[in-house]
């Protein structure tokens with residue numbers, strides 16, 4: 001049995017299925033790769049939307065410089081997990097007034113302004129409590145290179161201020177007396193596996209940052225680069241070569257940083273999935289098998305309710321199976337459809353996936369499940385129990401499950 005399978009087997013035996021298993025050694029390895037590739041060029045900001053598990057957040061708090069939150073709930077969770085609010089930035093296009101107020105009152109590092117409305121509200125609230133709040137302005141470029149799985153700019157989008165509107169809107173933000181614009185933020189695309197496309201995107205960022213800073217005579221404290229770094233979810237995906245990204249952009253980044261306007265600027269790489277995604281496995285146990293009209297259907301204890309993205313309903317146009325394997329391996333292969341326990345035909349984890357023959361009680365591990373797994377799933381649908389979440393640090397297995405209100409009805 002492989003070392004990975006020994007670990008997943010132990011987790012499944014100790015805590016049962018369905019469960020998420022997060023391997024801290026894999027996150028540490030990934031962190032070391034990022035730091036080695038980019039050196040001191042970038043500080044890191046963890047976008048906690050990708051996995052807000054409190055145990056994981058606490059573990060990360062001593063390893064990453066900044067935290068990006070996208071709701072007041074995330075800010076509260078982050079604080080509870082040991083992140084000082086001053087290390088947090090607050091993104092998101094739909095911030096409600098009460099969220100803006102609480103974030104300012106609790107000392108959030110920066111509000112990332114996505115639009116003029118937020119700027120006006122934040123200015124009023126900061127003024128009312130006698131504060132001047134640091135802000136970054138989020139900009140939406142007019143172009144995102146080909147190769148990104150999800151685009152937040154380059155077309156009509158709710159995110160940030162469109163670059164075409166910046167000349168008109170930015171002066172109005174700079175003029176607000178209770179806000180200090182300390183930098184700029186761009187997150188225009190994600191899930192890219194092509195180094196050259198990522199480099200090209202960073203070139204677009206640098207060009208925009210240069211132009212905007214010059215136009216408004218801004219010497220920024222911070223410039224946030226939305227990383228765009230992708231992970232190989234599907235069989236056949238070629239993993240991103242991070243060194244090619246770093247090598248492809250290093251000289252231009254250094255030239256950029258050497259410009260007098262940016263000599264005291266901190267560049268920040270904001271990311272989620274690339275840091276955590278591949279360190280997480282979703283374990284789902286086989287409850288039963290049905291032979292149906294020539295197809296073998298394997299029914300599992302956790303499906304779309306626990307892992308919406310693997311079921312193909314989170315941004316995928318055509319379903320592609322996630323990479324997965326039978327924990328413990330096995331001889332031979334057969335093609336099966338893997339479904340979850342829900343009473344809906346869309347609860348499918350895999351179509352015609354080739355796995356060693358499966359039986360009741362076997363466990364399948366779905367890869368690339370550390371980010372946008374449980375947090376992106378309709379956990380309440382059909383009132384099944386919450387899956388467990390297990391943090392594995394060497395030989396230590398810690399139950400970091402969230403449970404919650406529903407667990408009083410669903411656990412057994």
Ligand SMILES: Cc1ncc(COP(=O)(O)O)c(C=O)c1O
Nearest residue numbers: 047050091187190191271272273
């Ligand atoms: C503003 C912002 N920052 C960071 C992220 C994290 O992206 P990823 O997990 O793909 O790195 C996202 C993803 O949607 C985002 O919208």
